[in-house]
Amino acid sequence: MRKIIKRVGALLASAVMLVGSSLAVCASDNGSYSFNYDYWGDVQDSPDAYTVQEVYTAADLGLEKNFSNPQGMFAYDNLLYVCDTGNNRIVVLEKIENAGFRVKQIIDEFRGDVEIKTFSNPSDIAISEAGELFIADRGNGRILKLDADLNYLMQFDKPVDNTLDPTITFTPNKIAIDTAGRVYCIASGINKGLIKYENDGVFSGFVGATKVTYDFADYIWKRLATEEQRAQMESFVPTEYDNIYMDHEGFIYAVNGNASDDDLDSGAADAVRKLNLMGNDILVRNGEWFIIGDLYWGNAGGYEGPSRFCDITVFENDVYVALDRVRGRLFAYDDQGRMLFGFGGNGNMDGYFRYPAALEHMGQDLLVLDSQDCAITLFTPTEFGRLVYQAIDQFDDGNYAASGETWQKVMDINGNYDLAYIGIGRSLLRQERYREAMEYFELKYDDENYSKAYKQYRKEWVEEHIIVIFIVVFAVLIVPLAIGKAKKIKHEIDTADIFRM
Amino acid sequence: MIASLKKKETFAHYLATLKFALYCITHPLDGFWDLTHERRGSLAAANTILFLTLLVRVMKLRYTSFIFMNVYWEGINIFLYIASVLFPLLLWVVGNWALTTLFDGKGRLGQVYMATCYALTPYPLMQFPLMIFSNFVTVDEMEFYTVLSVLSLVWTIALIFAAMMQIHEYSLGKNVLFTIASLFAMLVIVFILLLFFSMITQGVSYFISLGREILFRL
Numbered sequence A: 001m002r003k004i005i006k007r008v009g010a011l012l013a014s015a016v017m018l019v020g021s022s023l024a025v026c027a028s029d030n031g032s033y034s035f036n037y038d039y040w041g042d043v044q045d046s047p048d049a050y051t052v053q054e055v056y057t058a059a060d061l062g063l064e065k066n067f068s069n070p071q072g073m074f075a076y077d078n079l080l081y082v083c084d085t086g087n088n089r090i091v092v093l094e095k096i097e098n099a100g101f102r103v104k105q106i107i108d109e110f111r112g113d114v115e116i117k118t119f120s121n122p123s124d125i126a127i128s129e130a131g132e133l134f135i136a137d138r139g140n141g142r143i144l145k146l147d148a149d150l151n152y153l154m155q156f157d158k159p160v161d162n163t164l165d166p167t168i169t170f171t172p173n174k175i176a177i178d179t180a181g182r183v184y185c186i187a188s189g190i191n192k193g194l195i196k197y198e199n200d201g202v203f204s205g206f207v208g209a210t211k212v213t214y215d216f217a218d219y220i221w222k223r224l225a226t227e228e229q230r231a232q233m234e235s236f237v238p239t240e241y242d243n244i245y246m247d248h249e250g251f252i253y254a255v256n257g258n259a260s261d262d263d264l265d266s267g268a269a270d271a272v273r274k275l276n277l278m279g280n281d282i283l284v285r286n287g288e289w290f291i292i293g294d295l296y297w298g299n300a301g302g303y304e305g306p307s308r309f310c311d312i313t314v315f316e317n318d319v320y321v322a323l324d325r326v327r328g329r330l331f332a333y334d335d336q337g338r339m340l341f342g343f344g345g346n347g348n349m350d351g352y353f354r355y356p357a358a359l360e361h362m363g364q365d366l367l368v369l370d371s372q373d374c375a376i377t378l379f380t381p382t383e384f385g386r387l388v389y390q391a392i393d394q395f396d397d398g399n400y401a402a403s404g405e406t407w408q409k410v411m412d413i414n415g416n417y418d419l420a421y422i423g424i425g426r427s428l429l430r431q432e433r434y435r436e437a438m439e440y441f442e443l444k445y446d447d448e449n450y451s452k453a454y455k456q457y458r459k460e461w462v463e464e465h466i467i468v469i470f471i472v473v474f475a476v477l478i479v480p481l482a483i484g485k486a487k488k489i490k491h492e493i494d495t496a497d498i499f500r501m
Numbered sequence B: 001m002i003a004s005l006k007k008k009e010t011f012a013h014y015l016a017t018l019k020f021a022l023y024c025i026t027h028p029l030d031g032f033w034d035l036t037h038e039r040r041g042s043l044a045a046a047n048t049i050l051f052l053t054l055l056v057r058v059m060k061l062r063y064t065s066f067i068f069m070n071v072y073w074e075g076i077n078i079f080l081y082i083a084s085v086l087f088p089l090l091l092w093v094v095g096n097w098a099l100t101t102l103f104d105g106k107g108r109l110g111q112v113y114m115a116t117c118y119a120l121t122p123y124p125l126m127q128f129p130l131m132i133f134s135n136f137v138t139v140d141e142m143e144f145y146t147v148l149s150v151l152s153l154v155w156t157i158a159l160i161f162a163a164m165m166q167i168h169e170y171s172l173g174k175n176v177l178f179t180i181a182s183l184f185a186m187l188v189i190v191f192i193l194l195l196f197f198s199m200i201t202q203g204v205s206y207f208i209s210l211g212r213e214i215l216f217r218l
Helices: A002-015 A216-224 A227-232 A261-266 A383-397 A400-413 A418-430 A434-443 A447-464 A466-495 B002-006 B008-026 B028-037 B043-063 B078-100 B109-119 B122-136 B139-168 B172-217
Strands: A034-037 A043-046 A050-057 A072-076 A079-084 A089-096 A100-107 A122-127 A133-137 A142-146 A152-156 A172-177 A183-187 A194-197 A203-207 A243-246 A252-255 A272-275 A309-314 A320-324 A329-333 A339-344 A356-362 A365-370 A375-381
Touching: A050 A100, A072 A122, A072 A356, A072 A365, A079 A122, A089 A122, A100 A375, A133 A172, A142 A172, A172 A243, A183 A243, A243 A309, A252 A309, A320 A356, A339 A383, A375 A383, A383 A400, A383 A418, A400 A418, A418 A434, A418 A447, A434 A447, A447 A466, A447 B139, B008 B028, B008 B043, B008 B109, B008 B139, B028 B109, B028 B139, B043 B078, B043 B109, B043 B122, B078 B109, B078 B139, B078 B172, B109 B139, B122 B139, B139 B172
Parallel strands: A122 A172, A309 A356
Antiparallel strands: A034 A043, A034 A339, A050 A375, A072 A079, A079 A089, A089 A100, A122 A133, A133 A142, A142 A152, A172 A183, A183 A194, A194 A203, A243 A252, A252 A272, A309 A320, A320 A329, A329 A339, A356 A365, A365 A375
């Protein structure tokens, strides 16, 4: 509500009469590789937070057969599992310190008591703590569970549920597993949410279906339409998720790349959700803007519409990065939902993509799998990116003074970085330097924190100046009284009988 | 004119009429009747009030706490911002006079203008202290500011309504009718203005292209 008031205030102030004011700045097509949105939603060029360390193709890795339409990745310790979907195999890469990636193993079959011992279009993989492999074997309509030595343990089949269309073929696309061995799966054509299996393979329900959005006009039209027209219309059903990621705390981050333009623009649909065990969305959205990637969707160069997230990865400090397949951009947000940076693009250069499909992280490094280029791009954080992470970590750890200093370093590199100002302000606030904190908050329009600082500052000020305040109040109340009294006495004296001669 | 300003009585009259604004806003029915019928208002005072209104409105941009007013300075055009008050005011005055003069309204154009400006008094009177006050509150205490701010606007609108009723010598029902009609007249004026400008543009561009064509053929 407050945000709406603020927006309205801003609009009143700036745009009342100004049709076509410069608020509608276009995305940074001619800008730098990395960018950010400031308080007003204007694009601010930014120093790079990540740079390309290396781009790995099959040839670079020494594979005989090139990747074919790879779809999924999973990072586990220093191992990277890549689903080479078109070749029905899983390539395991090992990261060697200072020497990049090397092929460790190629998995194209497994042992065990099951009919089909090969994969068909495996599209995603997940590894449990114990080293068991969970593979979404899409072509065979099953999720496989193998042990670390590739022995078949069990499989998860099409859920048995009355509400599910029996004619539909089960094609598990993306999976995630939790520490208890439960499996969450996204399957094509099933839009009731994530399919959840218990660790014994029993289907236990759907969780976290996306919000169904429709507006009143749609509803009226539906009521007026005939049966056939209605069949032609879009139905009010939840959309499928595109990808999921299990974070270190056991929350599932799910991205939805199918919401309509209007819903994303108005905030009715969520491109990113954080689901708890109940399937409720608990993502914090305290940023100035919706978590939808690009804010402006100029349709130039053959790309149009909003960002369509196809994968997401979450760091240990709750910073998450989402991958947009439309414009090949990566967007990083902090735990409060404020954008840290965006970078990337479509193209053939290093650091640009043709059709990115999957995103993973190893430590602070990011790995992007491009399904058309058949290449894996390894990004490492720059000085700037590292400092941002460091400042966030320090603040979370309670090292407020250190965090403030780190944010100052961030600001030295990028003076247009709103979060640096607010970060310094928050650190000053914790150090009880309220007056200075207020200045930083005011510069970047953080009214909540400003008010916190101001409240303390006001309290301090009143406590310090209580005597002066008391004297002033006393003077204002008593002096006129005294003057009135004096005048009255003077009047009485003047008119007194004894002086009248 | 300047000479007459130097006269002490003129100045005293100006001050008295300006001070009368304070009576008007607290006793609207009585005050606005006397404003024109007893000649207790002056155009000079009306202009002053309008100027103060504009001044406070512009000052608010800079001096209101950012908690209440976030200004996107790149998008501010001070002349357009001032026009956002003046233009509707002009439309209202003209629209209202044009209608009421046909329906037994006793107020003249100047009087409609004067009364409307007098009715604006609560705006600078309340918004200026509020502007200073805003710098001493936090978001939690936002409601005080919002309520008072809205109150000043409601007061102003109520005063304009009362002012029109008194200077035109209308009954309540008739006044409601003509207030709505005036708002409608404002829309009509805007429509005609747009039409006019687009016609002019079309006309001019016609002759320009005609001229070009002739130059090509020569």
